[in-house]
Amino acid sequence: MDDLIINMKNVYWKNGNRYILKKINWTVKQGEHWAILGLNGSGKTSLLNLINGYIWPSKGTVSVLGKNFGEYDIRELRKSIGMVSSYLQEKFYTTETAEEIILSGKFATIGLYNRISFKDHKNIKKILESLDSLSVLKKPYCILSQGEKQKVLIARALINAPEILIFDEPLSGLDIFGREYLLSYIEHLARKDKSPTIIYVTHRIEEILPVFTHVLLLKKGEIYLQGEKKDILTNENLSGFFETPVRINLNRNRFILTFVD
Ligand SMILES: Nc1ncnc2c1ncn2[C@@H]1O[C@H](COP(=O)(O)OP(=O)(O)O)[C@@H](O)[C@H]1O
Numbered sequence: 001m002d003d004l005i006i007n008m009k010n011v012y013w014k015n016g017n018r019y020i021l022k023k024i025n026w027t028v029k030q031g032e033h034w035a036i037l038g039l040n041g042s043g044k045t046s047l048l049n050l051i052n053g054y055i056w057p058s059k060g061t062v063s064v065l066g067k068n069f070g071e072y073d074i075r076e077l078r079k080s081i082g083m084v085s086s087y088l089q090e091k092f093y094t095t096e097t098a099e100e101i102i103l104s105g106k107f108a109t110i111g112l113y114n115r116i117s118f119k120d121h122k123n124i125k126k127i128l129e130s131l132d133s134l135s136v137l138k139k140p141y142c143i144l145s146q147g148e149k150q151k152v153l154i155a156r157a158l159i160n161a162p163e164i165l166i167f168d169e170p171l172s173g174l175d176i177f178g179r180e181y182l183l184s185y186i187e188h189l190a191r192k193d194k195s196p197t198i199i200y201v202t203h204r205i206e207e208i209l210p211v212f213t214h215v216l217l218l219k220k221g222e223i224y225l226q227g228e229k230k231d232i233l234t235n236e237n238l239s240g241f242f243e244t245p246v247r248i249n250l251n252r253n254r255f256i257l258t259f260v261d
């Protein structure tokens with residue numbers, strides 16, 4: 001089917017003797033934006049690694065952008081997938097400039113082996129401007145603040161105008177202003193006409209943005225619930241998910257979770 005961005009059928013992923021992901025049946029369609037919510041260790045990053053082809057399913061099938069796993073060049077496909085995670089932050093050679101790191105996203109590699117063309121340079125400037133961060137362009141990555149580093153990684157993820165944009169707990173290490181800036185940037189991006197499909201992973205309900213249409217609750221490697229945001233984010237569902245009574249409230253279009261005594 002043409003409009004399927006991600007399609008996982010009965011996917012299991014085993015590491016050693018242990019199943020980290022089980023019975024994953026999940027489809028993402030064009031026009032949807034998903035939040036994936038789960039506690040630490042529930043398998044969120046592993047699920048993302050399946051999309052990127054960093055890991056392969058032990059059972060079941062994964063197709064991304066209509067390409068079946070194992071039947072295409074993953075390195076080519078990765079150019080259509082932008083990824084922002086704090087894990088990536090540590091993987092870069094720190095003496096490279098922000099511009100070099102952003103450009104490396106074009107080839108979906110860590111490290112840069114090609115020179116920067118004028119066209120790329122202009123494109124990078126445009127993206128950094130949209131992030132209010134043009135000043136970092138020629139600076140070495142290592143001297144940047146946490147918030148600036150995260151913006152560089154977003155610019156890197158955007159350089160290929162990806163069809164899928166993945167955020168894996170992107171707010172870690174950011175102060176409240178950095179967090180709110182990034183969240184409103186994502187909200188704004190997702191509202192654009194030709195927005196990439198956004199997959200946003202978090203353990204915090206507060207980060208689920210108005211623009212996200214769907215929510216997947218992941219628990220101990222299995223899908224606990226998935227569907228439209230309004231159907232999933234209820235007091236009853238979340239109390240069951242967390243195995244403790246909780247209540248959610250809306251505040252300025254964002255959710256707040258509180259424990260019920
Ligand atoms: N490459 C790996 N090797 C061994 N265990 C792993 C690997 N990746 C993840 N795990 C284990 O799988 C579980 C889920 O991890 P992860 O997907 O990182 O969860 P989350 O992102 O939700 O915190 C954890 O128990 C973790 O220790």
Ligand SMILES: [Mg+2]
Pocket residue numbers: 044045046168
């Ligand atoms: Mg993780």
